[in-house]
Amino acid sequence: MSVQPKVVVKTHLPTQPFPLNAERKPIRTERLIIRPFSEDDLDGMYALRTQPEVMKYTAVGRIDANREETQAFMARFMPPEDVRTYNNIITLASTGEIIGVGGGVSRPESVFGWPEIGYLFKKEYWGQGYATEFLKAWLNDWWTLPRSEVEAQVDVQSVDGAGEVPEMITAFIEESNVGSRRVLEKAGFREFKQWNEPDARDGYERDVTLVGFVLSSADIKN
Ligand SMILES: CC(C)(COP(=O)(O)OP(=O)(O)OC[C@H]1O[C@@H](n2cnc3c(N)ncnc32)[C@H](O)[C@@H]1OP(=O)(O)O)[C@@H](O)C(=O)NCCC(=O)NCCS
16 A cells, blocks of 8 residues: 655544453444454354455455464454454344454554544345444444544645644545445545555556545534
8 A cells, every 4th residue: 555645733533542342342233233353253254254255355355265364364353452453343133143344443554644444244235234334333433432632644635734633534445446435425434535556465466546535523523
């Protein structure tokens, strides 16, 4: 992923470290339970992460080769790493089946310097409103986390100048990912930039157009 030009701002962000997984309450929506990762989720996560149609939209761009790879992915969101991330398993409330994964990563790993949201759903559950239901509920939870004042290096196009700015949350998509664009727009995100770069993933010999989205805490409170 190419480095995007940054500017230093004063803002607020969720207080680090994040609450431990053990302290996080599951989020309940009409049809979903959104909850922290646990060791028992390996089979369900492996089923999700071996669907090529889903994995082509991830940073690796391919299915997991084996359960060990899935386990390594999950370890990024479980103790002791839980305090650095805010990512969740998404299950159907009616059956407990894992149908997706979604949540956030924070600076400095994110492309724009702001916390960044991502999500994936099993293909048989696409087009039924689950991503929209997840994202709205997850964001409601996100904005309730304790905040700290911070100085941050953020994407210059994500803010109006330097100085003190409202807190943002960001996302990026491939331009062709119409479904994900709709999900973000329905949750209030707005496009703030597009750029082209070589797709650096193994086996992807092409240029890709990426689109950055931002949602400001100022828009939530107004
Ligand atoms: C993108 C993705 C998360 C969408 O999930 P979903 O549960 O199908 O989304 P929703 O049902 O909540 O759809 C939200 C809106 O997008 C539209 N939409 C969803 N998929 C679409 C598609 N492929 N083409 C056009 N519109 C689409 C829906 O019609 C809906 O719009 P509407 O309310 O105006 O009718 C899901 O397809 C997925 O997991 N894809 C693979 C991984 C991925 O792309 N993740 C995002 C990476 S940035």
